[in-house]
Amino acid sequence: MSSISAITQLPPKRRVRESFDRCAASYDAAAVLQRCVCERLLAGFTPRSTPATILDAGCGTGFGARLVHSRWPAATIVGVDFAPKMLVFARQAGADCVAADIEALPFAAQRFDLWWSSLTVQWCDLPRAVAEAQRVLQPGGELALSTLGPETFRELREAFVGVDNHRHTLGFSEPEAVSRALAQAGFSAISVQREAIELHYVDLQALLRAVKEIGANSVGDEGRRGMLGRHAWQRVQAAYEQHRTAAGLPARYDVILAYARK
Numbered sequence: 001m002s003s004i005s006a007i008t009q010l011p012p013k014r015r016v017r018e019s020f021d022r023c024a025a026s027y028d029a030a031a032v033l034q035r036c037v038c039e040r041l042l043a044g045f046t047p048r049s050t051p052a053t054i055l056d057a058g059c060g061t062g063f064g065a066r067l068v069h070s071r072w073p074a075a076t077i078v079g080v081d082f083a084p085k086m087l088v089f090a091r092q093a094g095a096d097c098v099a100a101d102i103e104a105l106p107f108a109a110q111r112f113d114l115w116w117s118s119l120t121v122q123w124c125d126l127p128r129a130v131a132e133a134q135r136v137l138q139p140g141g142e143l144a145l146s147t148l149g150p151e152t153f154r155e156l157r158e159a160f161v162g163v164d165n166h167r168h169t170l171g172f173s174e175p176e177a178v179s180r181a182l183a184q185a186g187f188s189a190i191s192v193q194r195e196a197i198e199l200h201y202v203d204l205q206a207l208l209r210a211v212k213e214i215g216a217n218s219v220g221d222e223g224r225r226g227m228l229g230r231h232a233w234q235r236v237q238a239a240y241e242q243h244r245t246a247a248g249l250p251a252r253y254d255v256i257l258a259y260a261r262k
């Protein structure tokens with residue numbers, strides 16, 4: 001059994017926000033998984049009608065907003081994120097943005113036809129975020145969200161077993177927990193899918209650097225490497241190297257795609 005436990009409590013919001021602010025300039029170049037997940041979230045989405053008003057909750061630098069704009073060019077799209085520096089890039093790319101917490105949205109009830117959120121709710125109190133989604137959606141409005149499941153970074157956690165007992169990952173949600181939160185918020189027509197995505201890296205350092213560059217320091221803290229002695233670090237690297245394939249060192253992402261209707 002792993003001695004590396006998941007964080008049961010979320011990191012403080014201030015820390016999450018500062019971490020995303022710090023990585024805003026490097027985010028787009030490193031966000032390979034995030035683009036891939038946004039594309040899958042959109043590909044799996046078949047709304048009953050064309051949305052005219054769309055909220056991108058946790059829009060980051062605006063990739064998702066641009067993607068949904070390409071599918072529904074006539075829609076009004078508002079991006080919300082609590083990291084102001086991420087919004088600088090989203091605005092430069094033409095997105096209409098508001099700095100706010102998606103758990104307490106500064107919008108009137110029933111304002112949107114579609115609440116869209118990709119790879120953000122794992123940083124949030126999920127029941128609160130989806131309750132806000134329910135509030136700001138029109139009756140019949142639709143929700144599309146992606147998040148990460150508990151198999152994410154499995155190899156990474158295993159490599160640290162017995163070496164760094166303080167290694168943390170976020171407490172990623174089981175698909176059933178996502179379903180339950182949506183049902184409790186009052187959503188219907190809930191569909192939750194799970195997809196494994198594997199990305200490959202040259203070495204472990206490159207993997208941890210990529211995680212840091214997208215601001216997810218609480219997940220794959222590259223700084224932790226510096227806190228390990230040389231010997232311990234070599235043990236971690238050797239453990240991870242056992243997973244190497246011809247494509248490189250794999251990192252597993254357990255992607256959850258969820259759709260629902262108000």
Ligand SMILES: C[S@@+](CC[C@H](N)C(=O)[O-])C[C@H]1O[C@@H](n2cnc3c(N)ncnc32)[C@H](O)[C@@H]1O
Pocket residue numbers: 016017020031034035038057058059060061062063064080081082083086100101102103117118119120123124214
């Ligand atoms: C991994 S990024 C994903 C960004 C974008 N959706 C994408 O797919 O590229 C997560 C984003 O969520 C934002 N975020 C996290 N928790 C938030 C909250 N409670 N309210 C608003 N934004 C939040 C972060 O600032 C960050 O920009």
